[in-house]
Amino acid sequence: MRKTRLDIDRIRAARRAIDPIFLDTPLYRCEALEPGLGCAVSIKLETANPVRSFKGRGTEVIASRLADSGERAVVCASAGNLGQALAWSGRGRGLDVTVVASRFAPAAKLDRIRALGAKLELVDGDFDMARERAAALARNDGIRLVEDSLDIETCEGAATVGLELVRATPTFDAVLIALGGGALATGVGRVVKAMAPGVEVICVQPLGAPAMTHSWRERRVVTTDSTNTIADGVAGRRPIPAVLDDLLLVADDAVLVRETSIIAGMRMLLDHAGLVVEPSAALGIAAILEDRDRFAGRHVVTIVCGSNVDVDAYHRWVGAAGAAGAAPASAAGAAPAGGS
Template sequence: MPQTRLDLDRIHAARRVVDPMFLDTPLYPCDALGRQLGCTVSVKLETANPVRSFKARGTELVTSLLVEQGRTAVVCASAGNLGQALSWSGLRRGLDVAVVASKRAPATKLDRIRALGAELELVDGDIEVARARAADIARQRGIRLLEDSLDVETCEGAATIGLELAGAGPAFDAVLVALGGGAMASGVGHVLKTVAPGVEVICVQPAGAPAMTRSWHERRVVTTDSLDTIADGVAGRFPIPEVLDDLLAVTDDAVLVRESSIIEGMRLLLEHTGLVVEPSAALGVAAVLEDRERFAGRHVVTIVCGGNVDLDAYHRWVRP
């Protein structure tokens, strides 16, 4: 049993809390994509839900707990997807939700946060500046601060993806997980290393936002001064030590990919699966593109984790 902050019994229990519309998402082989990549590829689709990402698996747990505790408000920092998910879960449970995001966040993500009735504050700077401001708001108002990946509920909610993968067939031998703060990678990794230890769990991060991957390889927190990636959903500069410890226990590798490969991955997903995805969701495909020999002949699952993307930017990226 891997030693992490996560617990398999709590992960199973999470399935009874998360709204069923976010569970049992499609998992299917894509032969056309596999032929392009030289391996068997299955897609785990986490975008076919009201918030178009996996994040509500975690926010459903958090907001349910807050209601049990008699709390009425919560604040988070978000690149967009977490804020949208928290807004959805909070609205469903009658909670006041505040979200802090960067002014540079994709407009489509910000618009959907507003549409769900959350209070949205925009800051100059990146996600780390937003995190600092969200912490200030929590202290000033005396409300719960939701910290993605640090709060174990966000990891255990994402870990329900791992339960679904472990219970699926046919067998696969590697799973490619987008790596940002680490909630999805640590959650999926914990489940698979507990019940299917032979599956290789590989984290994938943009080379323009490499902090967590560098930390994984050096086995200590490594921070960066700047970010340079279109994959805003996984862009962070300050890895969380507790999350890094979890990742080191349950993942087999962490790799970096180029922006050109992310864009090509988005293009291939559109062409061969009909999916319009945000850059973070194409990281798994990008990893295969950059190391075809490693994956040749293998059966890999790539988790398509988000579909919130500005269409104007998307067209600029994928148009030949």
């Protein structure tokens, strides 16, 4: 295949920089989900760690390299999960971490960033506005800016999930990956296409935050003016060109799913797998729900990528799913925008 920015040897090396608490996460067949989905489903569970998402894999690589080089301060923009992960990884290595986020981000994520010792700055806008502010802080203060998905460490850290997937027995036919900025999709996709090329790599994004999917389909960067989805972790408006280039090489498909399907997926993961997940983590299940015929008779892996969710909002969403099959985004409290 043509080369992406991601290197398999560097991905293998990244494992050595990552705290083992983030590695070798559970991968198991969840038969209880299968009657409702019509296919064999395995779950790769990326929530059983101190930051409750896969983001710690990438921030461990970044923080390790920063500490080794003698740097002592770092800033990032985040919708919550990256900020928590960088705060956790930085705290253990003596780094001063600043996180810029939208004040509309889930309160649970913001509270956890503060609890982990990072300085938190809030902006009156969405994730892309936070990204601009973080870049300004980095320039003004002369400190390292971490840009999720653009910084190769975030992608190659996330790619270690793929190393674990391709070792799986039995093998699987397709992997469903939440698509936001692209670190997880490009990382896992790179490994899967290099080491298990027969596996279909399918990226999933909300219909209310379609910029990266439209960009993949049109093979050029497509931006949107706004987002409208409860899946705040994948709700960026401005794809990064270099990340899109990588995605074009490793993704077989990119699909959009409705808010009702996301909520129904969250409810299924609660009822049949005992998992409380954030909306982004239910995108894979949502994709199966919307296209059962495509997956019928196949073995599909879905990466459950995060469980940082506001408790009150979660109860509204899953309660709506149980009472009426799902609720529209406007009724469910859709976030105005988001990111990593």
